[in-house]
Amino acid sequence: MSFNLLVLSCLLYVVFLFAVAFWVEGRAARGRLGWLRSPLVYTLSLSIYCTAWTFYGAVGYAARSGLEFLTIYFGPTLVFVGWWWLLRKLVRIGRQHHVTSIADLISSRFGKSNALGVIVTVIMVVAATPYIALQLQSVVLAFGIFASAAPEGSGPLDPAQIAVWVAVGLACFTILFGTRNLDAREQHHGIVTAIAVEAVVKLVALLAVGSFVVWGIAGGVGEVIARIDAADLSAWQVQPGRWTGLIFLSAAAVICLPRMFQVMVVENEDEGHLARASWAFPLYLMAMSLFIVPIAVIGLDRLPAGANPDMFVLTLPLAEGHGGLAMLAFLGGFSSATSMVIVESIALATMISNHVMIPLWLRLRPGAAAADDLRQVVLMARRLAIAAVLALGYGYYQVSGGSAALAAIGLIAFLGVAQVLPAMIGGIFWRGATRVGAMLGLLTGLAVWAYTSFLPSFGPGAALPATVFTEGAFGLAWLRPHALFGTQAMDPMTHALFWSMVLNCLAFCLGSLLTFPGPVERLQGAAFVNVFEGAVGPQRWARGQVEPEALLTMAQRIMGEEAALTFFQTAASAQGKEGFLPDPTPAFLDGLESRLSGSVGAATAHAMISQLVGRATVTVEDLMAVASESAQILEYSARLEAREAELTRTAGALREANEKLTQISLQKDAFLSQISHELRTPMTSIRAFSEILTEGGLPEETVVRYGRIIHDEAKRLTRLLDDLLDLSVLENGAVQLTVGLASLQEMIDKALTAARATRPEREFTIIRDLPSEAIYLRTDADRLTQVFINLISNARKYCDAARPELRIAVRQRAGRVTVDFIDNGKGIPKDAQALIFEKFARLTDANRAGGAGLGLAICREIMTNLGGSVAYLPGQGGAAFRVTVPLRLETLAA
């Protein structure tokens, strides 16, 4: 087995994973996930629980401590087989509140407190760092075994170098697929599928090695049983306390580990998948541990005494001369390590960016919420956080020297994340849990864990002075890290578990009982605990004095232009309004906040909206008022409210229609006088000049000049009448369309050339994205070009910027093409936006228009005839129009 071959196959495997993730992302983008969101993939992705610690470490654990390794799988088994109701509640809350991470869940539950988010983030990062280091170490160890087995000089090997390469590679993969976009629900289909593939690889690898050991080396099940009975392993000292404690610990960890929370709650597509996972995931765990004991026993038997039991999975096939099998085992271990690191770093990066980096950034630059493109900032923060997490893991690996046994580090990490359990379970089942309680509990747990478990793990004299171990901190004997309050009977692990959990719960309960929660906290508490009973409580926002346009601008910076516009449009039409700007009602603000929190976390979203709207104005009195009403009145008023909302919507629509009608009628009067004026001016000059001509006796050149004036005026008249006729034909739908295949790019080219005639003295910068325009449409090219010409000419006429710019953006989605024309001028005032498409409408400054105000009305009619639409796009920093046209125009006549 050549070392180079190993590296090569490793690289090929990574390329394969890239391809899988890439392919799935592509399908997800087209909305065709199909079986990729099945319960099977969900269950396999849960196997992220089995890291390199399981793959390599379990055998070592079994060789050292007998069956104790099983406790690590019994905990999750018990949680999954029976406590789906707990998991389902988590998943439902995660969905309803757009939870992005476990830190977000806790911060959101306790009044969107960012301080709590920071505490949870710190716990998670501290606990996960050694765990990530462990994964790097396992890969390095595995490489080392192959290198030492290979012939001399076939592979130059420096562990530190390998660790660096692995860390950098993982960072690249994670950044590439974990931060592609800022999804509203933080889902990463590509990564989930890649992880499901890795889950299969590691299971197959372990089963293959196990089968080889049982049937290939030992010679059958009976033999193996005999060997187990005979093995040294039998000196297995089990303590009931430790056994039970470890089962509890692993049960807590499977809920609280950031990566488990990520795949279980955040990436969940369908609550129903949990039912399948309730037995399939334990089955997977059982299959993973089926051959652990035989491998450990045979390994101890066959391999030299000094061999590292953590690496038996690799060394056993190698020692027996099965290079191919060893290679498979290596890939299995590689899969376990990489999948864990990828998901863990995504989960941690989400927490770090949402709870630490973005709030800091907003604090340092107040007003940035509305000023910069936050999406890029958030994504960049995530990328930096991923790199930082991996760098921390690598640093820990370097500092610790990668010596400690795998199992010890894993358990310490488990105990660290388990500190979140009381706040989480308390938060979703007990409405009385308060922010102060949660904070006290978490801090106490963190402190006890650090003092009794994490810091001592570096060894006496490293993080804690050796005297502290023997005499206790400050010389107080009851503060010894392994015997708090004189409890010496327990082993260090059980001791740390016992005291950290007891003190954590105590602080949490006492803190909650003695403090009074704030209004937002109580609302969130009710919403979380009663998540299955639908929406509760009053709205969180009072009707704000905020311009919807400012909200739109902010939302665009976070959600992206398309998503934000769609969201606002939907909200506006639900209120019975046209266009993109809904009223900032409390319900709308709530919806917007919840949507934004999917991208940047609840605390940040809340802070950003309050920046614009002002403080959330719900008070304790509001809550009391609601609480005192009886359920019947509530139900009755809910019905009334629904009807009232309906009435308000209708009234709103009517009022809007009425306003429009009044204005149109005014415009019409104005237009009639305008049109008579427009008709009379040329008429007057035609009459006057023709009278002069009739009298005769004029010089030749004067006759020619007068003739030309008459001709020009007649032409102007004709054009006016043509426009009017055109409009009436379009309105009656009696227009003849010549439908054919045409290139969008050519149409825009043509329109730009034609529009140059309008105010030719102005130098316009045109910004286009040519590749996106390479679309062929089945439509009436001339008519569509006419619309483009009109919009471009309008921009040329009215754009008042010193350096005028026109941006043309083309997008294609769901069988429709949108073309946006956006200039950098002052834009159109809000009260005029509703009117510009009406016939005869003109903005106040009529002189500048020079037309009869029919252009946009004609455009609208043309687009209706072409099965599309043209609309004003607010909030783009200038006047902006969006033309929407179907890819294929279905003609009715044909």
Added chain:
Amino acid sequence: MRGPKRPLFLARAPYRRRRLRDAARLLPVLGLLLLILPLLWAPEAQMTLTANDVIYFFSVWLFLILLAAAFAPGLRGGEGRDEDED
């Protein structure tokens, strides 16, 4: 704030479904009992690892998985009204 009143007594089918859920909820308790039981078989000092222990634990494990698989279809149905508490 409770929603509309729920019926006090249920028809046979929903009744069975709820008891099935109760059974599923009790499963971890049964499992924990079975997994701790072997520790009580012998005094602490004489605890040794035999193949029988391994077989016992894996049998319990398989038993729990099979029970969970039997309950799983019942967990999916009836989403909605009769949600959390019995």
